[in-house]
Amino acid sequence: MKRRNFIQKSALTTGAISLASSLAYANSMNQKPKVHKYNLKYAPHLGMFKNLAGEDPIDQLNFMADQGYTAFEDNEMRKRPIELQEKMAKTMKERGLEMGVFVAHEIHWKTPNLASGDKTKRAEFLNDIKNSITVAKRVNAKWMTVVPGHLDLKLKMGYQTANVIESLRQASALLEPHNIAMVLEPLNFRDHPGLFLTDSPQAYEICRAVDSPSCKILFDIYHQQIQEGNLIPNMEASWSEIAYIQIGDNPGRKEPTTGEINYGNVFKWIHEQGYDGILGMEHGNSREGKEGQLAVIEAYKKVDSFK
Template sequence: MKRRSFIQKSALSTGALTMTGTLTYANSLTNTTNAHQFNLKYAPHIGMFKHLAGDDPIAQLNFMADQGFTAFEDNEMRKRPIDVQEKMADTMKKRGLEMGVFVAHEIYWKEPNLASGDLDKRIEFLNDIKSSIEVAKRVNAKWMTVVPGHLDLKLRMGHQTANVVESLKQASALLEPHGIVMVLEPLNFRNHPGLFLTDSPQAYEICKAVNSPACKILFDIYHQQIQEGNLIPNMEAAWSEIAYIQIGDNPGRNEPTTGEINYYNVFKWIHEQEFNGVLGMEHGNSRDGKEGELAVIEAYKKVDNFL
C-alpha cells in the first residue's frame, strides 16, 4: 500500500458484518470499565474503527479511548479545519489520548526538493514547518513527520546530504524553542522508489549531523522490514536518535499477526528499552467492516501480552 493512498484507503474501507455476535460484542466495547490496559502507547488513526464508532472523528476518538488506547496519530491533521483540530484536541485531553505525529509539510514524491538545495524549495519547507508549529500547539503535538523527498539525480549523494542537513538545521532552529520534534521517516524502495531517505543508518547519520533535539528518527517497522530487515539490531544501533515508531506487518501493511514480523518480540524489546513514546498504527485492516476492526483490537491485545 502506498503511503499517499494509505489514509484514503483506510478511511474508505467498507464491508458487511460477518462475525456471529459481533454487534453485541462491539456494543459492549463502549463500556469504559472493559478498557484494555496496554503496555505501550499504540496510536490508531481516523478511519481505523469507523464501522464500530461511526464517521464522526470525535466519536472515533472516544471509541479508541474506550478500548484502552492512550495515543492517537493523524497524518492529515495539518489539513483539517481549525475548529475540527480544536475539537479533536479537546476530546484527546478529556480522554487521556496523547497526540502522535502529523505530516508537517508537502512531500515531494516525484521530484527533488530538500536534496536539490533549491532555495525556493527550502523556503517553502520552512514555511510549512512554521505553520505546522501552530498546528502542533493547537493539538498538543510533540512530534511531526518529515520526509526529505525525492533524490536529485543530478547531484552526488554527498552534496544532496549536505543540502538536506542544512534545511533540517534551519527547521530545527524554528522547532527547538517550542519543544517540538520533527521525526525523519525513511521509506522503503519498493513502495516509494527514488526517495532520498530510505534506511535507518542514513537517518541516524543525518540526525547526528543536524545535532538538534528537534531532529530525530521515525522508525517505521513496516518500511524497515522491507528496506533492511534485522529489525531489533538496527533499532538498537540507532536507538539514541529514535523518537517515534510506526507499525505495520509485512506483506500487506496490516495489523500485527497478519504477516511475517514477530511483533510480540519486537514490542517486548521496545518495552525493555523503557520507551515512553508513541507507536503509530499506520496500517490498514486485513479484513473489512466491523469484523476487521475487532480483529485489529484483538491482534494488539495478543502481541502486547509480553509481560
C-alpha cells in the first residue's frame, strides 16, 4: 500500500474509532457526546451523511445537529411534499439548524430566459418567486437561489443585462415585504457553458443596479475558483453584496482538503469579516460509504481550526 493511502486510511480509521468510542462512553454515562463547535455556519445537504444517519431526511437532520452543524441547505426543498417540508422545518427549529438556500425557480440551462426580456418567461419566473415565498415561510428560509439562465445570443450584452435587472427588480418588490432575499449565483463556464451570469463583478454590478436588500450574491467558491480565481480579493471587492457562500474544492467539487483551494485561509478571512451567514456544503464526497462521510466531517474540522 502506498504511504499516502496508508496514512489517509489510518487517519480515517482513527477518526471512526474515536467517534465510536465517544458514543460508547457517552452511552455508558447516560450522556450525549460533546458536540463539536465550528467557527462558521457550515450547511450540509440531504444524502451527504446517509450511510451514517440512514435514508430518512429527519434522521439525517438530527445527525447533522449531533455533529455540531448549525445550518442546512436543500436545493430541492421547493419540490418536496408539503408534509415533509413541515416535518423538516419542525426538526430544524428543535435542533437549532438554520435553513439555507433552496432553488427558487425553474432554471433555463439551454435556452434564454431572463436575459431575453420575454414577458411570458418573466411572468413564469415571477410566479415561481411567489410560490417560493410560501415555501420559504414554511421552512423559515431567508434566502433562495436564482440563476438567470442562458444567454440570448440574438441580443447585445447590454440589453440582456437590462432585461435581467428589470426581472430582478420586479422579483425584489415581491420579496422585500417578507424580508427574504434571492441570491444570484454566477456559475463557471466549464460545468455550465453558455449561461448569462458567470462572474462576481457582473453579479455585483447587477445587484447594485437592482438596489434592493432582496437581491444579493451567492458566492460559490468552487465556481469562482474555476471562473476567475483570485478568491479573497474578489470576495473583498464584492463583499457588500454577498449574502450567502457555497463550498466545493477544485478539481472534483468535493470536500475541502481534496483539491487546490486553501480553505483554511479562505474560511479564516471570511470569519475575520464578521460573516454570520451560511456556507452551504454544495459538493460531493470524495469517497463512498461511511468512510467517505467521516472524511467530510474530519475535513471541516481541519479547515475550521483557525483561531
